[in-house]
Amino acid sequence: MIELDNVSYGYGDTTLFSQLSLTLAPGSFHFLTGPSGAGKTTLLRLCYADLRASAGKVRLFGQDAAVLDRDAVAMARRRIGVVHQDCQFLDHLNIAENIALPLTVSDRANEAAGNLQELLDWVGLAPQSGQRPPELSGGERQRAALARAVIVSPEVIIADEPTGNVDWEMSQRLLSLLVELNKMGKTILIATHDLAMIRSMKSDVSARVLRLKDGQLTQAGAEL
Template sequence: MLHLENVGMRYGMGREVLSDVTLTLAPGEFRFLTGPSGAGKTSLLKLLYLAERPSRGLMSMFGRDLALTPRQELPALRRRIGVVFQEFRLLDHLSAYENVALPLRIAGRKPAEYREDVEELLSWVGLGDRMQARPPTLSGGEKQRVAIARAVVAKPDLLLADEPTGSIDPDMGERLLRLFVELNRLGTTVLIATHDRHLVESLGVREWRLSGGSLHEVPQKGRS
């Protein structure tokens, strides 16, 4: 699914924010990515959702070596990835419904084909009565739920989430985590970057920890 080998990354001429990162994410795997603020979690996710390119090292995704993949083929790879951005990144002039439907619209699907799915998903994340609301009128938690719904609506092969439950109350956080688990059960590979120890420990799945730009596996304790 995803393999990085000795990957380094820097912004412009700055210092390396990721150094010698080696990881393999197998199909169907569920992982957490933890680490203190500034450790490079968001940078690593940006690499993984193809918003940045590594400065060095090898990176392959869905069986494709990215160094050898022509640029025009990258959008098709990106459409296989669902992303929950840390700062939500919703389009303010579109309604919650249109924001969630965006990946399907980009994929060329007709509104009649996805209307029911989008409405059902929005209801499931507790926004059934806020479908036509625009992001500026939504609370932080509501925006985050719209962002999560947008990331999962196309049933991606890989789901990357950056602090997906940061602005959400614990009950809703647990409900959304169940959504991720359910997606994972249906075959989506999931990687969640979080500070939330409770979230990590509640599932007992494997965890990578980033520290000072270096990645290492956290030994598992208890159930797996």
């Protein structure tokens, strides 16, 4: 689905990581851990073509991301649901409209009605559907971001610190939603620095845990 092959990324004279490889197979579940500033968010952004690698190849659904034009990138992103750390909502739209945005921009707004209500119920936000993003709590925003990420039924879901701004109970609920999606066949990649959360999920899902540190991507081991 998504493949990073000897990818390097840097800016100016700084190299964040080099010759890094990662393959997200269909239906797989990956956690990406590592200290703050290690480049987790950058790695995720490479996975949905928001950044271009300095070297190496990023393949999205078999296509070289470096040669995709803007329209092709847009088409690829419709197959990838992204939950951003800061949610990235349009504050002038209400939550229902924000969640439906991926359908709206794909000229599939007519599909929104049924899917939307189902999703709002699924993430428990039906009562808040008419509110604007700044009026919601952190947890509600994260759930709304997850709902927006899955509304087009993408093949891959990438979540960047989806539990960063929520309490333990809410983080467990969000992760349960992601596990549920994985069981439905979605490929999941979650970046988090919260090892306790990963440990709590180990019994529920067969996940591969990767650690990004000092520019190297390794399989996490003993600390889990």
